[in-house]
Amino acid sequence: MKQVALLMDEDAIRRALMRIAHEIVERNHGVHNVSLVGIRRRGVPLAERIAANLALIENETLQVGILDIGLYRDDLAHRPFAPVNQTSIKSAMIDKRVVVLVDDVLYTGRTVRAALDALSDFGRPKAIQLAVLIDRGHRELPIRADYVGKNVPTARSERIHVEMQEIDGVDRVYVEKVPMVEGEE
Numbered sequence: 187m188k189q190v191a192l193l194m195d196e197d198a199i200r201r202a203l204m205r206i207a208h209e210i211v212e213r214n215h216g217v218h219n220v221s222l223v224g225i226r227r228r229g230v231p232l233a234e235r236i237a238a239n240l241a242l243i244e245n246e247t248l249q250v251g252i253l254d255i256g257l258y259r260d261d262l263a264h265r266p267f268a269p270v271n272q273t274s275i276k277s278a279m280i281d282k283r284v285v286v287l288v289d290d291v292l293y294t295g296r297t298v299r300a301a302l303d304a305l306s307d308f309g310r311p312k313a314i315q316l317a318v319l320i321d322r323g324h325r326e327l328p329i330r331a332d333y334v335g336k337n338v339p340t341a342r343s344e345r346i347h348v349e350m351q352e353i354d355g356v357d358r359v360y361v362e363k364v365p366m367v368e369g370e371e
């Protein structure tokens with residue numbers, strides 16, 4: 187049977203996203219030169235919520251870019267369907283700016299690797315920073331997050347599920363515990 191444990195509820199997600207917004211302001215001395223880019227799918231509503239928090243803190247409205255990394259995945263050849271590119275980014279949001287990439291879960295780092303590759307098509311940012319709601323460890327590439335909602339030590343056999351009101355009708359994060367197989371971490 188599927189075993190699940192709640193990691194974050196609506197309030198915990200809201201607080202984490204407000205803290206991340208404050209950290210972005212502090213690290214970048216404001217948000218004047220900052221752009222937000224959400225990785226589809228759930229990175230997009232997360233980036234929009236961080237943008238709303240930044241508007242409250244700094245009184246500046248940031249547009250949110252949408253990055254679809256489908257075409258840049260390193261396992262493209264093993265996927266059954268060709269992806270449709272749903273990226274929506276203007277070069278002016280990238281060139282010479284500090285770009286904060288936003289995603290829901292950081293795991294192996296392969297999605298972020300693909301996102302860095304995809305972003306380079308739009309210009310040359312001054313810097314790229316990474317914000318994630320959950321860092322679950324098990325990196326396979328030298329990638330780290332600058333802003334983390336919650337660090338969650340996990341076994342590889344587990345899966346983190348992030349659900350967002352805008353997509354799933356509810357705000358919550360839970361871990362699906364899969365019974366360990368002998369010899370696994």
Ligand SMILES: O=P(O)(O)OC[C@H]1O[C@H](OP(=O)(O)OP(=O)(O)O)[C@H](O)[C@@H]1O
Nearest residue numbers: 227289290291292293294295296297298
């Ligand atoms: O660091 P990584 O190993 O790349 O894992 C993290 C990514 O995995 C998830 O996407 P997934 O491809 O599972 O699709 P989903 O968004 O439909 O869950 C999640 O949304 C992250 O983008």
Ligand SMILES: O=c1cc[nH]c(=O)[nH]1
Nearest residue numbers: 291293344345346347
């Ligand atoms: O646990 C995981 C791993 C990758 N992507 C997710 O969304 N959850």
